[in-house]
Amino acid sequence: MAAVRPILSNQYFLVTFCRRSYSAKADKNVAFLGLGNMGGFMAANLVKKGFNVTGYDPSSEALSAAAKHGVTGASSIAAAVEAADVVVSILPSNQVVLDAYLGKDGVVAHAKKGSLLIDSSTVAPSVPKQIHPVATEHGHQFIDAPVSGGVMGAQNATLAFMAGGDKAHFDRSAPLLQAMGAKHFHCGAAGAGQVAKLANNMLMGITGMATAECMNMGIKMGLEPKVLLDVLNNSSARSWSTEVYCPVPGLVPTAPSSRNYDGGFKNELMVKDLELASGMALGARSPIPLGAVATQLYRVVQSRGYGHKDFSYVYQLLREELQNKK
Known part of the structure; x- marks a missing residue:
């Protein structure tokens, strides 16, 4: 670090800290739920950055399109998340998110303990507030991290993430958020990202x-x-x-x-x-x-x-x- 000049921005030190803290972690296996206009590009960018991505989407066309970018398809949410270190989702509505995470065949029931769960859907703040305590009770880490930037931002990995949840869990998510976007903000407790x-x-x-x-x-x-x-x-x-x-x-x-x-x-x-x-x-x-x-x-x-x-x-x-x- 002696060669680093003090004029470098705080952003440099934040990125360096996150890389040092988590580069040795085994967060390389990612389950991605929702491979539509946004999710397909986000999953592809994770593959480009060296993550092993298994994806699930009810649309066979979306699965086929994602496969062309190196995403391995799964037949269900349970199958997608069972070996994942991190689960990322971007889904269309409150109820779909709640079912995906809290349903009997959902993420919380089938992800391995210690998994980091990142929901990038845009939903009511009450949704992550419902999921967070259940995920914690089952030994998972959960943040809500909706995105801004649209399809172009997803394609070009220039999205902005707005996250709610524990700061330590947000810090753990940094390598993945950096692979999919250009900016990420910790906004507060669970639900704050949605606000x-x-x-x-x-x-x-x-x-x-x-x-x-x-x-x-x-x-x-x-x-x-x-x-x-x-x-x-x-x-x-x-x-x-x-x-x-x-x-x-x-x-x-x-x-x-x-x-x-x-x-x-x-x-x-x-x-x-x-x-x-x-x-x-x-x-x-x-x-x-x-x-x-x-x-x-x-x-x-x-x-x-x-x-x-x-x-x-x-x-x-x-x-x-x-x-x-x-």
Whole structure:
């Protein structure tokens, strides 16, 4: 360490500490549950980093796609987790997560003692709070670690993880989180990761809606779309929605809007997350006037049959509404 200069950032020391602490551990055998748009890429990135990954998904197509990236398929959750040092999951709903972990054929019942369980699903904070004490009672370590960054982040291993649970268990997860993402944060006790994720996604939904609304207004008033976007990205309105996820097709080549709104964060998932966030806010008696409006607008998109499209499709809904009034 004598060669390390003191000007190096704290992040360097955190990563070095985690590598030193856990590089000798036997956390090389990973069970991955949920191999869809996000999970498939996350599992593939673990394989790339030298982990032995056994995956399970009820979809045979997802299993076949994962196998092309070196993921060994399993016939059930129990079969996937029985020899795993670490279990990672990314699943679609509260009940699916609870069944996967607490069901008689689930993770808690069949994982070996001492296993680290990492759930990266986006669910209500009550879900990890239910799982954590049961997992602990059975000799497992559990953290909730939902992700932000979308399909592109999963593919490029640039996800951000927001974790809740014991700090020591979070530290143990660092090599895996680093293999799948660029940033990871310990947010507090079990469930805290979900609170951070739902707050993040509500803001993402609100800013996405606002960007679509204002881009549509400016274009309707005669501004060139690229000129307007350049102004926003170099002014006080700049955001992730303008820089990375512009809802207007053709302006940001990597945005889902430039790919027919496919391959992104589905509108139906945005509705699910906003409904979870709304429930959380109601329980905390926290006013969410903008969140409520965003929830309703994305529900309209879904009711029109576009739930499978990226949530930035809301721009097309706004254009359609204006065109219909002409």
